[in-house]
Amino acid sequence: xxxxxxxxxxxxxxxxxxxxxxxxxxxxxxxxxxxxxxxxxxxxxxxxxxxxxxxxxxxxxxxxxxxxxxxxxxxxxxxxxxxxxxxxxxxxxxxxxxxxxxxxxxxxxxxxxxxxxxxxxxxxxxxxxxxxxxxxxxxxxxxxxxxxx
Amino acid sequence: xxxxxxxxxxxxxxxxxxxxxxxxxxxxxxxxxxxxxxxxxxxxxxxxxxxxxxxxxxxxxxxxxxxxxxxxxxxxxxxxxxxxxxxxxxxxxxxxxxxxxxxxxxxxxxxxxxxxxxxxxxxxxxxxxxxxxxxxxxxxxxxxxxxxxxxxxxxxxxxxxxxxxxxxxxxxxxxxxxxxxxxxxxxxxxxxxxxxxxxxxxxxxxxxxxxxxxxxxxxxxxxxxxxxxxxxxxxxxxxxxxxxxxxxxxxxxxxxxxxxxxxxxxxxxxxxxxxxxxxxxxxxxxxxxxxxxxxxxxxxxxxxxxxxxxxxxxxxxxxxxxxxxxxxxxxxxxxxxxxxxxxxxxxxxxx
Numbered sequence: 001x002x003x004x005x006x007x008x009x010x011x012x013x014x015x016x017x018x019x020x021x022x023x024x025x026x027x028x029x030x031x032x033x034x035x036x037x038x039x040x041x042x043x044x045x046x047x048x049x050x051x052x053x054x055x056x057x058x059x060x061x062x063x064x065x066x067x068x069x070x071x072x073x074x075x076x077x078x079x080x081x082x083x084x085x086x087x088x089x090x091x092x093x094x095x096x097x098x099x100x101x102x103x104x105x106x107x108x109x110x111x112x113x114x115x116x117x118x119x120x121x122x123x124x125x126x127x128x129x130x131x132x133x134x135x136x137x138x139x140x141x142x143x144x145x146x147x148x149x
Numbered sequence: 150x151x152x153x154x155x156x157x158x159x160x161x162x163x164x165x166x167x168x169x170x171x172x173x174x175x176x177x178x179x180x181x182x183x184x185x186x187x188x189x190x191x192x193x194x195x196x197x198x199x200x201x202x203x204x205x206x207x208x209x210x211x212x213x214x215x216x217x218x219x220x221x222x223x224x225x226x227x228x229x230x231x232x233x234x235x236x237x238x239x240x241x242x243x244x245x246x247x248x249x250x251x252x253x254x255x256x257x258x259x260x261x262x263x264x265x266x267x268x269x270x271x272x273x274x275x276x277x278x279x280x281x282x283x284x285x286x287x288x289x290x291x292x293x294x295x296x297x298x299x300x301x302x303x304x305x306x307x308x309x310x311x312x313x314x315x316x317x318x319x320x321x322x323x324x325x326x327x328x329x330x331x332x333x334x335x336x337x338x339x340x341x342x343x344x345x346x347x348x349x350x351x352x353x354x355x356x357x358x359x360x361x362x363x364x365x366x367x368x369x370x371x372x373x374x375x376x377x378x379x380x381x382x383x384x385x386x387x388x389x390x391x392x393x394x395x396x397x398x399x400x401x402x403x404x405x406x407x408x409x410x411x412x413x414x415x416x417x418x419x420x421x422x423x424x425x426x427x428x429x430x431x432x433x434x435x436x437x438x439x440x441x442x443x444x445x446x447x448x449x450x451x452x453x454x455x456x457x458x459x460x461x462x463x464x465x466x467x468x469x470x471x472x473x474x475x476x477x478x479x480x481x482x483x484x485x486x487x488x489x490x491x492x493x494x495x496x497x498x499x500x
Contacts, residue, residue, distance in 0.1 A: 005158070005266075006265035006266050006267075007260060007261055007263065007265070007266065008162060008266075009161070009162070009165065009266045010257075010260035010261075010263060010266070011257055011260060012162070012165040012166065012168070012169055013165070014253055014256045014257055014260060015169050015172075015253065016165075016168050016169055016172045017253075017256070018249040018250070018252060018253035018256075019169070019172035019173055019175070019176050019249070020172065021245075021248070021249045021252060021253075022176055022245050022246060022248075022249040023175065023176045025241075025244070025245035025248060025249075026176070026241055026242055026245040026246070027241075028241070029181070030230075031181055031223070031226055031227060031230060032181060032184060034223075034226075035175060035184050035185070035188055035223065036175075036176075038188060038219065039172050039175060039188070039191070042191070042192070042195060042211075042215065043172075045207070045211075046168075046195060046198070049199060049202045049204050049207060050202070050266065051263070051271070051273045051274075052202070052203075052204070052273065052274065052278070053202050053203060053266065053267050054203075054267060054268075054269045054274055055267035055268070055269060056267075057203050057267075057269070058203055059203045059204070059205050059206075059372070060203070060282060060293070060294040060295055061292055061293045061294065061295075061370070061371065061372070062282075062285075062286045062292045062293075062294060063292075081269075084269075085269035085270070087279070087282045087283050091269070092203075092282050092294070093202070093203035093204070093274075094273060094274045094278030094279075094282075095278060095281055095282065095285075095294040095295045095298055096277055096278045096281060096298060097273070097278075098204045098206055098207050098295050099295055099298045099299045099303060101204075101207050102206050102207050102210050102295070102299065102376060103299070103306075103307060103310040103376065104310075105207070105210045105211055105214050105215065106210060106214055106310070106314060106376045106379075106380070106476060107310050107313050107314060107317075108214075108219075109214045109215075109218055109219045109222065109480075110313065110314045110317030110318065110479060110483070111313075111317055112219055112222065112223075113222045113317060113321050113483045113487075114317050114320045114321055114324070116222060116223065116225075116226035116487075117226070117320070117321045117324040117325050117486065117487075118324060119226060119230060120226055120229040120230055120324075120325065120487075120490065121324055121325075123229065123230040129230045
């Protein structure tokens with residue numbers, strides 16, 4: 001049971017991630033595809049943050065070990081555990097993945113906007129955002145060009 | 150298990166379950182509007198989950214970006230593309246489903262070999278992360294280790310990310326056209342009077358802007374920093390545009406000026422790196438940012454006892470300011486581009 005619990009987190013995040021992948025491949029609507037990509041990307045972030053969690057840890061903002069907040073945290077934990085894994089008497093979660101995902105989220109919205117802008121331009125040229133209709137129009141255009149020459 | 154943690158674990162798993170359901174609902178629904186709104190809810194739920202994961206900085210970013218700006222951008226694109234729903238039925242479901250299940254199976258198999266969730270001595274948590282926790286505050290003087298790593302240790306990386314955001318803003322502006330040059334511009338919603346909305350917005354905008362600066366300048370000691378503050382500042386501008394019409398906002402804050410600010414932010418950031426080279430350090434090596442004789446003149450009490458990192462302080466402050474400028478200006482540019490195009494296209498259709 002504990003074996004299941006200790007990895008359930010990763011499995012759930014992978015399910016979300018694969019749902020995103022499924023959306024990207026199953027739909028022909030370009031905007032829905034961008035939403036699928038966003039789900040996939042967010043899930044990648046969730047996975048990184050999952051790995052960074054430390055049991056009994058707190059946010060990676062250094063607080064003095066003598067303060068009331070640090071004491072309240074330490075009370076819930078085994079002193080040996082704090083001594084072994086804490087930094088100056090307080091257990092923190094790993095800050096490095098937080099840094100990576102924080103910037104990735106902002107970059108994610110910027111690139112999402114670029115993809116959507118391209119979708120909007122495609123809509124203006126083809127009057128549709130369904131990728132198979134766009135492909136059909138392209139094939140029809142190529143056939144006309146072939147018969148003309 | 151350690152006492153008191155089980156409740157957290159249970160809550161965290163319930164939230165993850167909600168995320169799974171929401172992702173499934175996004176995949177299931179055929180209505181684009183529903184998918185966009187569900188995406189916003191998904192971001193909001195993941196924000197709460199991130200707080201439980203001790204990642205308040207990330208939660209902050211996800212709240213303003215995921216639930217705020219990206220929903221606005223998606224709605225704008227939806228309006229422009231007039232995509233109400235997808236057209237296809239069940240035909241293309243089987244191959245993607247098999248692919249997702251196959252890839253997911255491989256990933257789950259790999260994930261089962263990972264260290265337990267929350268393991269403090271897993272390789273990810275034991276080496277670099279721990280070293281940052283032990284040393285970051287004494288190296289940089291910033292209590293928030295996330296900010297210290299983001300702005301100082303990995304400053305070069307963050308410069309790259311800022312440049313990507315700037316490039317994306319320029320890309321969207323090029324794809325959708327410069328708003329101020331679009332024909333028949335922009336008083337689309339100005340003639341409609343939403344009194345309640347306007348009064349509320351008038352009260353809210355200064356508070357939101359003030360809060361953005363609070364988040365900006367407290368980034369070293371509490372969750373926050375340039376990225377979050379930039380998006381919050383942009384939200385204040387977007388709220389103004391929603392309540393008073395895009396035309397009014399663009400009179401107060403011209404699109405050209407905003408794009409200039411986006412470029413200026415990257416310039417400030419990279420410029421600080423060049424200054425530290427000129428003063429004898431490496432690129433973005435803040436310990437050499439200020440010349441030694443100037444640093445010696447600064448009285449020690451200004452930074453508080455035991456803190457002698459004037460270079461680090463100035464460096465982090467400066468690059469966070471650059472990040473703020475670029476992120477805020479880029480988010481406003483994204484909104485201007487989508488909203489400006491919407492205003493001119495909707496008009497074109499009406500006439």
